Amino acid sequence: MSSDVSALTGGPMRERLTAAAARLVASGGAATLSVRRVASEAGTSTMSVYSQFGSMDALVDAVVDDGFDRLESRFVAIEPTDDPIGDLGRQTAAYVDHARENPELYAVMFGVARVGSHQAVTPDELAVGRAGTLDRVGATLQRAVEKKRLREAGGSALAFRWWTIAHGYAMLEGSGYVTREKGPIRILAPLLIDFVVGEGCPRRGAEQSIRRALDLPLP
Known part of the structure; x- marks a missing residue:
């Protein structure tokens, strides 16, 4: 041998x-x-x-798992604080940084870019195999509910609403429709602030928590 x-x-x-x-x-x-x-x-x-x-499919799955492991390591590095809205802002920044630093891998992770006939992640696969990474954001949102910073939305509704913002922003910035210099203050922060305000967080507290988390000037 x-x-x-x-x-x-x-x-x-x-x-x-x-x-x-x-x-x-x-x-x-x-x-x-x-x-x-x-x-x-x-x-x-x-x-x-x-x-x-x-098979090639199994190799692609391993690459996708590696991508989610990298994203989860960013989430793990964020120590929870008494301000879950600020923690959510930091997790959002970590998510966007992951997409910025690994654009091709990010595209494969979420099935945006296919490898041959292989779609890297189907909704069922994400729900079963890789949801644990994104569940860390869900846990932060649940803490916000428990601290009366947000209203209870039921199930994973809050997490999916957050993900729509984070993923949509990451895709637009990665495609060049939003600049890295102006996007966070003009688009990402307002989206996150409006999201948490719409879910019950007072605007003043939301602005302070989110802007501080994204290293943006306070209002």
């Missing part, structure tokens, strides 16, 4: 291939991803890819 094949039974080779695939997506987009290119980037053989993942 060759040394290359014997290495296939351990985790490091799988991690190496996933990292190589993520680098290809990040540098050249979903169109650059192929078994041969991933193997070359990882310095191994195409046999390694098939032995570890079995």
Whole structure:
């Protein structure tokens, strides 16, 4: 048995291939991803890819998982405070930063960019496999409800309303329709403020919490 094949039974080779695939997506987009290119980037053989993942779809899933792991690590780094509205602003900033710094990976994560016939994340897959990452924002919103900063909306309604804002803004900024310099103060902050005000938060407190979280001048 060759040394290359014997290495296939351990985790490091799988991690190496996933990292190589993520680098290809990040540098050249979903169109650059192929078994041969991933193997070359990882310095191994195409046999390694098939032995570890079995198919291209499984490799893409691993890349998507890596993207959600990176996003979750940003959320984990945000220590909860007594101001859940400010925490929500910081989580929003972390989400947007993730999309800014990993635009190609972000597009694959949410099925915006497809790898061949593979749609990276279907709604069912997101609900079952990767919702834990976004549930961290849901937990922050629930704390805001418990502290009477927001009204109870039932189920995941608040989280989906927040996600519509964060994802929509990230996509518009990533596409160049919104500039990174002016977008946060002209668009993102007002959207977040109006969102929490509409869900029951007094405007004055909402403006202070959100603007402070986004490092913007206070009104």
